[in-house]
Amino acid sequence: MPDVFDRIEWNVRKIxxxxxVCVHVGSVEECDIKRHPTYPKLRSEAIAAGVRSASSSRLWESMITMGRLSDLDGSDKWRMVILDCIVPCFRALSTRVSRDFQVEREEIRSAMVTTALEVWCDTATGVPPRHVRDRMVKAAFEVAFQRGRIGSPEYLTDDVDMFFESKVSAQESALKASSVIDLACIRDADVAEQIRGERLGALLQGMGCFDSVRGFHEDLRSGRRSGCVGRAVSDSRLSRSRISDPSLYYYASDLYPSFIGLREAAAVMGIAESAAHRLVRAGEFPFPVARAGRSYKVSVKALMHFKEIPDVIVHIDDMENGALHAGGGARPV
Known part of the structure; x- marks a missing residue:
């Protein structure tokens, strides 16, 4: 009968x-490194690197970083990858503890996974990525022996299901909350939505970069680009009758590249590049940073969250109307 370890492996392989698989920036198309392994090969390399020394492994550092970025985006995909690459070293121990202490093996395994996930949450800040894997393993080993000695059903598989099904951590809640502009004084949701788009369009027009936005809009209208538009369209609240096409919503972050260099990110944050490098190496950078070869890549969405820049959902019509108004043109009737 499949246990929690099997379910983790099946889930990840299905994904x-x-x-x-790109472990540098999460997208094979956007990565500067052109050679990428399939998941079984990546998993095999990660397991071997973890046995040798995860704290000195760039692969594990990248995987932990992708897990943190995935958490910020509301996804547990890379968190499950990390678990899948750790649980092979849990199997033999859980079998031994179950045999020696006469405790159900499934309970031991559920306790180990639950504890590893708790450590994952506890090390979200202040712990360098290179140390996270070893802390998860150490804590899981300790709880396995504790569970064996106590011999009581303190941990159940249902506890693990809670982690699988819960998509919103404290960080994710803050991210989603920051994506809504405070327009509480406006009771009409359609009007508030329109103002959000017009404000952003006017801002970009004032910065002199709306020509690039028009190119993005042309790609959307022609179907040459989709980006995250599907997520916006799926939001049932977006159903205004006065828009040209309900499929032309998108997220503000779709206008920007997914990742930028550490130098550009440091400039946005108002710190020196050398200081940014020191913070990354010490595990004290305020949000996860991906590593591709010898360079670091910063998630634009994570940077927006740090700078409290809302990742609002907008519509092409509102953006263009706002830009037109800011440019001194007449608003179309």
């Missing part, structure tokens, strides 16, 4: 299939 990735046989396609190449």
């Amino acid at each position: 990735f299939g046989g396609e190449p």
Whole structure:
């Protein structure tokens, strides 16, 4: 009968299939490194690196970083990858503890996974990525022996299901809360939505960069680009009758590249690049930073969250009307 370890492995393999996997920036198309392994090969390399020394492994550092970025985006995909690459070293121990202490093996395994996930949450800040994997393993080993000695059903598989099903951590809640502009004084949701789009369009027009936005809009209208538009369209609240096409919503972050260099991110944050490097190495950078080869890549969405820049949902019509108004043109009737 499948246990929690088997379910983790099946879940992750179902996500990735046989396609190449990018552990640097999460997207094979956007990564500067052109050679990417399939998931089974990546998993095999991660397991071997973890046995040798996870704290000195760039692969594990990248995987932990992708897990943190995935958490910020409301996804548990990479968190499950990390668990899947850790649980092989849990299997033998859980079997031994179950045999020696006469405790159900499934209970031991559920306790180990639950504890590893708790450590994952506890090390979200202040702990360098290179140390996270070893802390998860150490805590899981300790709870396995504790569970064996106590011999009581303190941990159940239902506890693990709670982690799988819960998509919103404290960080994710803050991210989603920051994506809504405070327009509480406006009772009409349609009007508030329109103002959000017009404000952003006027801002970009004032910065002199709306020509690039028009190119993005042309790609959306022609179907050459989709981006995250599907997520916006799926929001049932977006159903205004006065818009040209309900499929032309998108997130503000879709206008920007997914990742930028550490130098550009440091400039936005108002710190020196050397200081940014020191913070990354010490594990004290305020949000996760991906590593691709010898360079660091900063998630624009994570940077927006740090700077409290709302990742609002907007519509093409509102953006263009706001830009037109800011440019001194007449608003179309």
